[in-house]
Amino acid sequence: MTDAARPASGGGTIVPPDPWDPLVRITHWLVAVAVLVNGLINKPGGTAHVWIGWGVLALLALRLAWGFVGPAEARFRAFPFAPRAAFAHLRQLMRGTPREHRSHNPAGALMAYALWACLAVVTVTGLVMTDAKSPVTIAEEKAAVAAGDWSVLAKDADSHDNDDDDDEEGIGELAEEVHEICANLLLILAALHVAGVAVESRALGRNLVRPMLIGKRHS
Amino acid sequence: MSGFATGRSERRGPVALTLFLLLQATAAIFFVGDALADLIAAPTAPHGIFEGLVALALILGVVIGIWQLRQALARIAAQERALDTARGSLADVIEHQFDQWGLTPAERDVGLLALKGLDVAEIAEIRGAASGTVRAQLTRIYAKAGVSGRAQFAAWFVEDLLQPAGGT
Numbered sequence: 001m002t003d004a005a006r007p008a009s010g011g012g013t014i015v016p017p018d019p020w021d022p023l024v025r026i027t028h029w030l031v032a033v034a035v036l037v038n039g040l041i042n043k044p045g046g047t048a049h050v051w052i053g054w055g056v057l058a059l060l061a062l063r064l065a066w067g068f069v070g071p072a073e074a075r076f077r078a079f080p081f082a083p084r085a086a087f088a089h090l091r092q093l094m095r096g097t098p099r100e101h102r103s104h105n106p107a108g109a110l111m112a113y114a115l116w117a118c119l120a121v122v123t124v125t126g127l128v129m130t131d132a133k134s135p136v137t138i139a140e141e142k143a144a145v146a147a148g149d150w151s152v153l154a155k156d157a158d159s160h161d162n163d164d165d166d167d168e169e170g171i172g173e174l175a176e177e178v179h180e181i182c183a184n185l186l187l188i189l190a191a192l193h194v195a196g197v198a199v200e201s202r203a204l205g206r207n208l209v210r211p212m213l214i215g216k217r218h219s
Numbered sequence: 220m221s222g223f224a225t226g227r228s229e230r231r232g233p234v235a236l237t238l239f240l241l242l243q244a245t246a247a248i249f250f251v252g253d254a255l256a257d258l259i260a261a262p263t264a265p266h267g268i269f270e271g272l273v274a275l276a277l278i279l280g281v282v283i284g285i286w287q288l289r290q291a292l293a294r295i296a297a298q299e300r301a302l303d304t305a306r307g308s309l310a311d312v313i314e315h316q317f318d319q320w321g322l323t324p325a326e327r328d329v330g331l332l333a334l335k336g337l338d339v340a341e342i343a344e345i346r347g348a349a350s351g352t353v354r355a356q357l358t359r360i361y362a363k364a365g366v367s368g369r370a371q372f373a374a375w376f377v378e379d380l381l382q383p384a385g386g387t
Contacts, residue, residue, distance in 0.1 A: 021292055022237040030241070058248040062241065062281070069285060071292050134252050 014102045017073050018211040024074050025212055027063045031056060031119065032190070039187050047142070050135040053126045060119050073102060079109035086110040098203050105200065111193050118186040125179035129172065233291050240284040247277035313376060320363040329356045334373055 019025065034056045042048045067076040085106035092098045098105065104112055130138060144151075201208045254274040257267035313334065317327050325346075332342045339357070343350040357369070366372045 022234045023240070023288060026234070026237050026241060054248055054252070055245055058245040059241070061248065062244045062285075065285060069289060071289070071296070132252060132256065134249055134256070136249075136253070137256075 014100050016101065016103055016211065017071075019214060020211055021071050021074055023062065023066050023070065027059045027066075028212060031059050031063075034059070035119075035186055035190060039183055045129075047135055047139045050126070050130055050138055053123055054135060056119060057123045057127075060116065060123065064116070078103035079106070079112070081109065081113050082106050083110060093199060093203055096203055098200060100204070107196065108200075111189065111196065115186065115189055115193065118182050118189060121182045122179055122186060125175040125182070128175040129179060233288055233295070236284065236288050236291060240281065240288060243277060243284055244281050247274065247281050250274045250277055309376070316376070320360075322360060322363060326356055326360050326363075329353060330360050330372075333357060333360075333369060334376065 020028075034052050038044075038049055038052050038056075042052070066074050069075075072078055079101075086109065087107075089098060089105050089107045093107070103109070133141075197208050250270065251274045254267065254270035257264070257270055261267055313331065317330060322330060328346065329342055332345065337345070339350050339353050342348075343353045346353065361368060361372055364372060364375065366375060
């Protein structure tokens with residue numbers, strides 16, 4: 001009883017923060033919602049889709065900046081890109097004896113980098129597909145066309161005539177292709193990520209979602 | 220021990236700061252995109268230059284916001300560390316004092332439970348002992364400590380914490 005009553009933090013055990021810092025938590029869940037909504041629910045190419053895409057760009061930029069200047073556990077240095085360590089961790093996991101880490105475990109880290117890479121590709125190709133027009137401009141143009149003013153489309157066609165038409169078309173199609181492939185990859189990775197968290201939580205005997213949501217209850 | 224009282228509201232601050240930071244970052248991204256488009260279309264137009272300035276201000280705001288959040292989180296981490304240390308050293312003080320009084324292992328457990336505010340029946344249930352036994356153990360503990368009863372026993376440890384900073 002005396003031992004159990006002592007604060008666990010005194011023992012110097014290595015565990016990830018509980019809770020994670022607010023920036024990590026909030027960007028995590030907003031990106032998750034954005035991926036689900038843009039990937040499965042709303043109309044591709046619609047104004048809402050573009051709005052959300054721009055929002056994800058902001059979230060991603062903020063989280064990546066946090067990887068350099070945030071608290072120790074949120075920095076890239078705490079969870080380096082290490083595929084070998086990731087596979088070693090997965091082997092431990094299959095044996096049911098995963099080690100604790102002070103930030104994301106190596107497999108989780110690999111997943112985080114993969115997800116960020118996909119998010120970056122999807123948002124950038126999205127920008128290419130919309131000529132980097134902000135959702136406000138897109139909405140204005142749509143409204144203009146709906147009101148019978150087709151000059152916007154004519155202007156677009158003009159600019160296409162001036163440039164190398166084939167090149168532009170080629171890049172546009174390529175961007176669309178990559179956008180779709182990476183978006184689907186993103187959804188698959190997200191599902192794998194959820195499965196990974198479930199398996200790891202089971203193996204460690206502790207809920208890994210809670211620190212990402214609200215954290216432990218303090219006295 | 221004001222750390223207990225401020226803990227909760229202290230933790231809410233960073234969340235609010237983060238939400239504000241996110242709003243600012245989103246605004247910055249939109250404005251930067253808009254300003255870039257305008258500047259590319261007409262590099263010297265006053266409108267574009269002004270938008271560029273606003274975009275710059277927004278980015279600076281984000282940078283400062285990140286810095287403030289970082290400071291706030293570092294401060295909270297330091298407070299929690301201090302609180303843990305305080306808890307740890309109080310536990311040490313109690314252990315040490317129990318040694319001094321020469322309490323038996325059973326008496327140490329009962330004494331600690333009593334300090335945590337459990338009554339005789341609860342202690343008896345936890346230890347799987349009769350409440351008469353626990354009462355007798357408590358009496359021995361009070362005798363060894365030279366205190367009149369439970370209140371004075373608890374006060375013995377709190378007293379040190381309440382002494383003014385200048386005292387011993």
